[in-house]
Amino acid sequence: MKKNPFKILILGITSVCFIFALSACSIQSKPTSDNSEKVVNLFTWANYVPDSVVNEFEKQTGIKVNYSNFSTNEEMLAKLQASRGSEYDVVICSDYIIEVMGKQKNILMQPIDKAKIPNYKNVDPQFLNQVYDKGNKYSMPYTLGSQMIVYNSEKVNFPIRGYKDLWNPALKNSLVLVDDPRIVLGMTLKKLGYSMNETDSKKLDQAKQDLLKLKPNVKVLDADTPHNSLINGDTTVGFMYGSQASAAVKANPKFKIVYPEEGMNAEEDNFIIPIKAPHKENAEKFINFMLDGKISNEATTANEYVNTNKAAKKYMSKEYLNNRAVFIPDSELKRAERFRDVGSATKTYDLIWSEFKQR
Amino acid sequence: MKTKFFRQISNIYIGMIFIYLYLPIFIVVVYSFNKSMAGTEWMGFTMDWYRKLFKDLNVIIAFKNSLTIAIVSTVISSIIGTIGAVGLYKYNFKGKNLVEGLLDITIVIPEVIMGIALLMYFSQMRFPLGIGTLVLSHTTFSIPFVFIVVKSRLAGFDSSIEDAAMDLGASRFKVFTSIILPLILPGILSGAMIAFVLSFDDVIINFFVSGPESTTLPIKIFSMLRFGLSPEINALCTLMLLITFGILIMVQFIKTMGTKKV
Numbered sequence A: 001m002k003k004n005p006f007k008i009l010i011l012g013i014t015s016v017c018f019i020f021a022l023s024a025c026s027i028q029s030k031p032t033s034d035n036s037e038k039v040v041n042l043f044t045w046a047n048y049v050p051d052s053v054v055n056e057f058e059k060q061t062g063i064k065v066n067y068s069n070f071s072t073n074e075e076m077l078a079k080l081q082a083s084r085g086s087e088y089d090v091v092i093c094s095d096y097i098i099e100v101m102g103k104q105k106n107i108l109m110q111p112i113d114k115a116k117i118p119n120y121k122n123v124d125p126q127f128l129n130q131v132y133d134k135g136n137k138y139s140m141p142y143t144l145g146s147q148m149i150v151y152n153s154e155k156v157n158f159p160i161r162g163y164k165d166l167w168n169p170a171l172k173n174s175l176v177l178v179d180d181p182r183i184v185l186g187m188t189l190k191k192l193g194y195s196m197n198e199t200d201s202k203k204l205d206q207a208k209q210d211l212l213k214l215k216p217n218v219k220v221l222d223a224d225t226p227h228n229s230l231i232n233g234d235t236t237v238g239f240m241y242g243s244q245a246s247a248a249v250k251a252n253p254k255f256k257i258v259y260p261e262e263g264m265n266a267e268e269d270n271f272i273i274p275i276k277a278p279h280k281e282n283a284e285k286f287i288n289f290m291l292d293g294k295i296s297n298e299a300t301t302a303n304e305y306v307n308t309n310k311a312a313k314k315y316m317s318k319e320y321l322n323n324r325a326v327f328i329p330d331s332e333l334k335r336a337e338r339f340r341d342v343g344s345a346t347k348t349y350d351l352i353w354s355e356f357k358q359r
Numbered sequence B: 001m002k003t004k005f006f007r008q009i010s011n012i013y014i015g016m017i018f019i020y021l022y023l024p025i026f027i028v029v030v031y032s033f034n035k036s037m038a039g040t041e042w043m044g045f046t047m048d049w050y051r052k053l054f055k056d057l058n059v060i061i062a063f064k065n066s067l068t069i070a071i072v073s074t075v076i077s078s079i080i081g082t083i084g085a086v087g088l089y090k091y092n093f094k095g096k097n098l099v100e101g102l103l104d105i106t107i108v109i110p111e112v113i114m115g116i117a118l119l120m121y122f123s124q125m126r127f128p129l130g131i132g133t134l135v136l137s138h139t140t141f142s143i144p145f146v147f148i149v150v151k152s153r154l155a156g157f158d159s160s161i162e163d164a165a166m167d168l169g170a171s172r173f174k175v176f177t178s179i180i181l182p183l184i185l186p187g188i189l190s191g192a193m194i195a196f197v198l199s200f201d202d203v204i205i206n207f208f209v210s211g212p213e214s215t216t217l218p219i220k221i222f223s224m225l226r227f228g229l230s231p232e233i234n235a236l237c238t239l240m241l242l243i244t245f246g247i248l249i250m251v252q253f254i255k256t257m258g259t260k261k262v
Helices: A005-028 A051-061 A073-082 A095-103 A118-122 A163-167 A181-191 A201-217 A226-231 A242-251 A280-290 A293-303 A310-315 A318-322 A330-334 A343-358 B002-031 B048-055 B057-090 B096-108 B111-124 B131-155 B159-167 B172-200 B204-209 B217-227 B231-261
Strands: A039-044 A064-069 A090-094 A139-145 A147-152 A175-178 A218-222 A237-241 A255-258 A265-272
Touching: A039 A280, A051 A064, A051 A280, A051 A293, A051 B057, A064 B217, A073 A090, A073 A095, A073 B111, A073 B204, A090 A095, A090 A280, A095 A265, A118 A280, A118 A310, A139 A293, A147 A163, A147 A226, A147 A242, A163 A181, A163 A201, A163 A237, A175 A181, A175 A226, A181 A201, A181 A237, A181 A265, A181 A343, A201 A218, A201 A343, A218 A226, A226 A237, A226 A242, A237 A242, A242 A255, A280 A293, A293 A310, A293 A318, B002 B231, B048 B057, B048 B231, B057 B096, B057 B131, B057 B172, B057 B217, B057 B231, B096 B131, B111 B131, B111 B204, B131 B172, B131 B204, B159 B172, B172 B231, B204 B217, B217 B231
Parallel strands: A039 A064, A039 A090, A175 A218, A175 A237
Antiparallel strands: A090 A265, A139 A265, A147 A237, A147 A255
């Protein structure tokens, strides 16, 4: 009873606790920032804007970048809705979610003043004025993504030109596809000569029957790392995103890339400014900086997406220009189709997809 | 003869269970040292991914955020949970079962619902999202875990010691600090450990209540998946595992020290 070694310990712990509790209070009562603060809150996928670019921006402008992450566009939208379009200054997200946001009653984006962003002129006009945001009122393109066919030239002994070749019975149990209903169904529709955004139930049914015929060829469905099954030899032909195709080619040059003759798909990722962005001016500065040719090239070299900037062309390395996965010729991009919101047909797409997976 | 046979069988069984539990984790750690970017074949040993991680400022910020939130929320929830458990143990009142039941329910509420509820609450209150809201949320979901562990520790408590101490003239506070607290300390520590680990690796609630300056490590890992699995993600996972195991070992150590002395 005289000496309790724990008594001191406990008193110590309790007092530390109180200090912590108090400090927690001080953290949460931090005031929201005003426009003069040298900060910009960036919200996008991790590593999508390379560190070197962020550092360069901070060095040039003295504005600190708070880089926070989401993993899907839907998450991002939920977050913006909850904060009523405040908290974040610049969001980089996909085109279809911008179309969805543009149709909402309370538009969570604010129109971007193009006069404040002189580098807007650097954006290649073929990527502007798209259906998801006519006249680019709310958005400016950052990069573009697309899917393509990759095949093992040592194993496939017939020419592959387009989607229809994936149905070839010679490819039994040797195909890998991105695990995504819109992409795989879009490819099937395209093969049949329809639009990737078909909503007609008869045509969708036809696509379903056709897709079920593809099933014996499909060995792997993988959303994040489809290139792995190509590299380790599980599969010989794949349909996947450019950055993934690039990873396969880099692992082994025996993998060849094909732009499907039926036409590709293109998805743009864009900068937007939320309606109540706390540091609007810094957001404009950031977007302008990102649209600089040199910086734009630095970003797409790192993240292996398709560049949408005219001024970036002269900075591109030979390696980038020769990488068919990321440097897609304009002729292909011009006729590439965009995914659009298919409205109530989304349900049909999901049904077809689950039936396809269950077979 | 027969017992030996059974012992062998049971050893094999235990071994298999451990392989099942630990092999995937082991592979994650091993592949964090793989030279190959694609991560399917072993191409040789490298520390490059770790070097890359420590150069990445965002990783360090996320790491700091995760640790701060986990430590602060663990401390607060341990205090509140312990006080609650002791209080409910010592005093009888109307509706006591209801109070206990309500606390248990918070454990089984799906995280998504909890996350959405907290987010709606904070945004209704116009509370700026950030470290503060994360600490509050983590404290909320950690309290019941501390409470339950401490409560079960108190269940085996011999109250005659307490009576004896009071009989000898000890004040209530004295009884609490020199008798009850040392006896339930292992329980508090176990509860705190659970709280820490839950907070450190939480994704769903973090996603909902985090703000522009408070990206945490698990969120960062999830977001990195857009560009596919890479050894860099493995390296980050390994770091998280190290911290979790470190905390586990530390708590175990303190606990054994404590029981020896008491």
